[in-house]
Amino acid sequence: MSSIRIVRSRRFLLASAALTSFAATDMSAALAQQAREPLPAVEVSPPQSRQQAKPGGRDAASARRTAARRPAAAAAAPKPVVPNATVPTPLNSNAVAESASRLGLTVRETPATVEVISAETIREQGYRTVSDVAQGAVGVTAGDNPSEPSAFSMRGFTNSQINTLYNGIKIGPQNMTSRVMDTANLEAVEFLKGPASLISGEGAAGGAINFVTKQPHTGAIQNEADFSYDSLNSFRAHYGSGGSTNVQGLDYRFDISRSSLNGFADDTNTKTLDVSGQLNYRISDSLKVWGAIEYREDRSKAYWGAPLVPVAFSGSHATAGIVSGTYVSDFTKSNLGAITIDDRTFNTNYNVLDNRNVAQEVWLRGGFELKLAPDLTLKSQAYGYGAERSWFNNEVEAFDSTKNQVYRERFYVAHSQRLVGNITDLVWDANIAGFDNRMVTTLSSSYLDFVRPGSATFPNDFVSLVDPDRGFYGTLLTKQQTARIDNEALSFEDRLKLTRTFSLIGGLRVEHIGLDRNSTDQFGLENAGFPFSKSWAPVTGRIGYTWEAVPGLTFFSQYATGADISANNIFLLLPTQNLDLTTARTYETGVKHVLWDNRAEWSFSAYDIVRKNVYAAAGGQTLNIAGRQESKGVELAGAIRPIESLRLWGNIAYVDARYADYDFAGGSFSGNTPPNVPRIVANAGASWRFFTPWPVEVGITGRHVGDRYNTDANTVTMNAYTVGDVYAFVDIPKTVFNAVDQARLTFRVRNFTDKRYAIWGDPFYPDQILLGAPRTYEISAAFKW
Numbered sequence: 001m002s003s004i005r006i007v008r009s010r011r012f013l014l015a016s017a018a019l020t021s022f023a024a025t026d027m028s029a030a031l032a033q034q035a036r037e038p039l040p041a042v043e044v045s046p047p048q049s050r051q052q053a054k055p056g057g058r059d060a061a062s063a064r065r066t067a068a069r070r071p072a073a074a075a076a077a078p079k080p081v082v083p084n085a086t087v088p089t090p091l092n093s094n095a096v097a098e099s100a101s102r103l104g105l106t107v108r109e110t111p112a113t114v115e116v117i118s119a120e121t122i123r124e125q126g127y128r129t130v131s132d133v134a135q136g137a138v139g140v141t142a143g144d145n146p147s148e149p150s151a152f153s154m155r156g157f158t159n160s161q162i163n164t165l166y167n168g169i170k171i172g173p174q175n176m177t178s179r180v181m182d183t184a185n186l187e188a189v190e191f192l193k194g195p196a197s198l199i200s201g202e203g204a205a206g207g208a209i210n211f212v213t214k215q216p217h218t219g220a221i222q223n224e225a226d227f228s229y230d231s232l233n234s235f236r237a238h239y240g241s242g243g244s245t246n247v248q249g250l251d252y253r254f255d256i257s258r259s260s261l262n263g264f265a266d267d268t269n270t271k272t273l274d275v276s277g278q279l280n281y282r283i284s285d286s287l288k289v290w291g292a293i294e295y296r297e298d299r300s301k302a303y304w305g306a307p308l309v310p311v312a313f314s315g316s317h318a319t320a321g322i323v324s325g326t327y328v329s330d331f332t333k334s335n336l337g338a339i340t341i342d343d344r345t346f347n348t349n350y351n352v353l354d355n356r357n358v359a360q361e362v363w364l365r366g367g368f369e370l371k372l373a374p375d376l377t378l379k380s381q382a383y384g385y386g387a388e389r390s391w392f393n394n395e396v397e398a399f400d401s402t403k404n405q406v407y408r409e410r411f412y413v414a415h416s417q418r419l420v421g422n423i424t425d426l427v428w429d430a431n432i433a434g435f436d437n438r439m440v441t442t443l444s445s446s447y448l449d450f451v452r453p454g455s456a457t458f459p460n461d462f463v464s465l466v467d468p469d470r471g472f473y474g475t476l477l478t479k480q481q482t483a484r485i486d487n488e489a490l491s492f493e494d495r496l497k498l499t500r501t502f503s504l505i506g507g508l509r510v511e512h513i514g515l516d517r518n519s520t521d522q523f524g525l526e527n528a529g530f531p532f533s534k535s536w537a538p539v540t541g542r543i544g545y546t547w548e549a550v551p552g553l554t555f556f557s558q559y560a561t562g563a564d565i566s567a568n569n570i571f572l573l574l575p576t577q578n579l580d581l582t583t584a585r586t587y588e589t590g591v592k593h594v595l596w597d598n599r600a601e602w603s604f605s606a607y608d609i610v611r612k613n614v615y616a617a618a619g620g621q622t623l624n625i626a627g628r629q630e631s632k633g634v635e636l637a638g639a640i641r642p643i644e645s646l647r648l649w650g651n652i653a654y655v656d657a658r659y660a661d662y663d664f665a666g667g668s669f670s671g672n673t674p675p676n677v678p679r680i681v682a683n684a685g686a687s688w689r690f691f692t693p694w695p696v697e698v699g700i701t702g703r704h705v706g707d708r709y710n711t712d713a714n715t716v717t718m719n720a721y722t723v724g725d726v727y728a729f730v731d732i733p734k735t736v737f738n739a740v741d742q743a744r745l746t747f748r749v750r751n752f753t754d755k756r757y758a759i760w761g762d763p764f765y766p767d768q769i770l771l772g773a774p775r776t777y778e779i780s781a782a783f784k785w
Contacts, residue, residue, distance in 0.1 A: 154206060251281075309339065323340065509538075
């Protein structure tokens with residue numbers, strides 16, 4: 001069987017390479033992803049700080065403003081044949097993604113699939129939270145299930161198999177530490193696909209997502225303010241300011257945002273507050289120091305989904321097209337038979353009246369960049385992070401077919417987390433035997449202390465399906481768990497340019513992780529097997545190439561590895577569980593092409609990923625051993641502006657993700673698909689701009705997500721759905737508001753067809769499904785001066 005799998009894998013890669021070569025020759029009509037604002041690239045030699053870069057504009061006016069700010073010599077230079085790093089490209093491939101490489105490479109120079117969604121695109125597309133941003137990316141889905149807010153799925157992997165980073169720093173497993181986050185204070189969101197432990201360490205078996213806060217820039221002070229309000233009575237407000245101060249070399253950035261997003265279910269909302277600031281001080285040409293602080297807060301009255309109900313019970317209230325299949329309740333053990341979502345529960349909130357879901361987070365970061373010699377730069381940052389989180393909810397909604405009622409069960413947990421660490425890079429630019437070379441040596445270390453009091457008992461009751469008596473939480477008894485984690489890592493990354501167009505890029509990371517765990521019961525007595533200690537030393541890396549066959553057309557391939565915890569996540573490991581790390585590897589090949597004077601761009605990639613020694617949730621709270629997880633797929637994205645008024649973009653991703661060797665006492669899930677993994681995800685959009693005295697732009701976007709399962713058993717299907725948004729905005733001329741450089745009013749209709757659909761399923765709460773939001777209307781205003 002193993003030889004058959006190897007042959008299939010080789011056939012897949014050969015077919016992918018053939019498709020890549022074909023696509024390179026004839027892709028003028030490719031589906032595309034929307035035009036994105038770039039962040040200027042950092043050339044391999046000499047080095048350039050990303051924090052010095054200023055984003056370019058997207059339309060003709062901002063392009064002219066960008067050109068006007070360039071030095072006169074650059075303005076007088078002849079038009080480049082090769083796409084220039086300072087010129088916007090439709091897929092933002094001139095952006096530098098710090099989560100993808102420490103070499104300062106642009107997206108186009110990196111031998112991997114990387115996507116950078118800029119603040120400008122976030123604003124134009126109306127992405128309010130990071131989950132909204134993820135759903136606009138190629139092949140990525142997201143769901144804000146309250147137990148694991150901002151959960152993501154890409155390339156067949158979900159939740160803690162994907163590292164979430166904050167300005168390049170990992171704070172812990174995604175399904176323990178992520179929160180609902182507003183986008184107002186973000187400069188960009190970066191997506192690195194496939195095993196990626198070289199840069200971010202343990203946890204990146206499926207990739208990494210990096211949230212980058214807005215940075216200071218050198219130049220005149222620029223201010224911005226944004227406001228929005230929608231038909232659910234939600235509002236958002238943001239103010240930001242940045243630029244150079246009167247102190248020579250001192251630049252600043254400050255942002256504050258507030259939002260209150262009301263849910264479509266009764267008595268549900270999320271309130272956020274984010275305050276961030278950073279100072280950059282260039283003391284001399286060779287030394288820059290900086291410091292940053294951020295405070296984030298979110299408070300929710302949470303929506304936990306709609307219960308699965310027998311079709312036979314719902315009768316005329318049964319809905320088609322949301323879920324399908326059969327189900328035996330994990331909590332009540334009722335055989336529900338064919339299931340549905342009852343239309344009387346679309347807006348029902350089964351949570352207790354005194355529920356809460358709260359988090360407060362504080363970041364302190366600071367560092368320096370010192371040029372030791374013309375070809376040698378030392379960069380270092382120290383950071384401290386603290387978080388307090390708590391969940392106090394009714395979390396289980398399981399229909400009991402004997403009582404024809406909904407069984408509810410409470411859960412409480414809190415986190416007190418402290419993290420300190422340092423990341424130091426030594427960047428060496430050299431010429432080796434006539435070849436340009438850049439090498440980055442990185443030493444990082446961190447210490448994390450985590451205290452987790454949780455429920456010792458689980459109050460429960462039964463309520464009616466329709467108009468339930470929500471009641472209160474009841475008696476709370478707690479127990480406590482702790483985790484202390486030491487992490488040290490040494491990594492090397494290198495880019496060797498064998499020719500002007502062909503580069504070898506690789507790296508290696510050696511990591512040590514030390515874990516100390518303890519667990520006590522409600523009386524303070526240590527549980528069996530505790531305390532215990534465990535350590536790991538994963539070695540991960542990447543080797544690949546980029547080849548710019550003709551100007552603007554780049555082929556790439558890579559082999560990369562990753563590692564993560566096999567049993568849920570490192571904070572919750574039990575001494576009775578398999579404590580080994582999983583290992584993951586990927587083969588990937590693809591092409592990136594910018595053409596037609598930067599008015600069109602497309603990319604294609606094909607990959608084959610295998611993750612070994614994994615744990616998975618069979619449904620409810622049961623963990624089973626699944627020997628291997630396999631994922632193969634292709635991704636295609638592109639954007640084009642055929643004429644100045646028209647923009648077209650789109651992307652499509654196909655993935656075949658399956659378990660193998662997944663046998664257990666109760667049966668076998670070999671061949672089944674992991675939860676929340678659609679086979680097809682596609683996005684498309686178009687906009688038309690009217691160049692009138694008050695310029696107006698109208699646009700439409702659409703999204704299709706294929707069938708998904710809510711557990712490894714694959715008995716319940718969350719059916720495929722297609723939704724769309726429409727929008728129109730008007731840019732108010734400066735002559736109307738003399739003090740304002742840019743003013744924009746936007747009207748947006750989200751889910752304009754009012755589609756009812758299932759957006760996410762939590763495999764640990766398989767009796768309920770999270771529904772997507774219905775049609776909403778929104779008006780917003782944005783100002784820059």
